[in-house]
Amino acid sequence: MSRHARQLAGALIAAAIIVAIAIIVVTAQFGPTSAAEQESVEERQDQRLDAQEERREDAGEER
């Protein structure tokens, strides 16, 4: 591998590392605010509410 090719490869690898760091930093800033995360939280809340309602209904029938 020539000196030119080695240096070019090094410069492109450095660019790839910068991309990876930018992705890590920006996604860390997002936190749990993504739509997919919020949807799963809402889904879990709905399931909890449904289970509570079912328990209340069962308790009412027993009386």
Next chain:
Amino acid sequence: MGDLVEDLTRGNATEVKVLLASVALALALYQLTVIAVAYGKLRLGFLDPEPASTAHRAVGDTIALLLVCTGVMCVSVYGFEGAHAVAGTALLALLAFKISVVRRDFGLGRFLPALGISVFVLLCVTWATSAGSFLA
């Protein structure tokens, strides 16, 4: 088109747009260093001007692709309004002009450094008016 973008990003169009724009900005900062080496303004023992120039071209093509994708996403989801849209349009227009000067010259090669700095400034303005405020 907006529905396609929402489907592709699984409802996270804003986050994906911010990520793409931030990656483009990070690469643009790198480009400033690399082109300084290519023009001989900055001397690094491990990077000669010729490979620096080739790397600048390759990374620049990647940035152009990222910016076009970001622009298409932005217009299709949010439409065209405000200072952000004006800055983004000016950025893409100036970038297209710079790329055409790089490829064909048109006798304007001496203006490339000024064009490059202008593209970088417009990218900073476009990022700050959208991704910057989103991340703040």
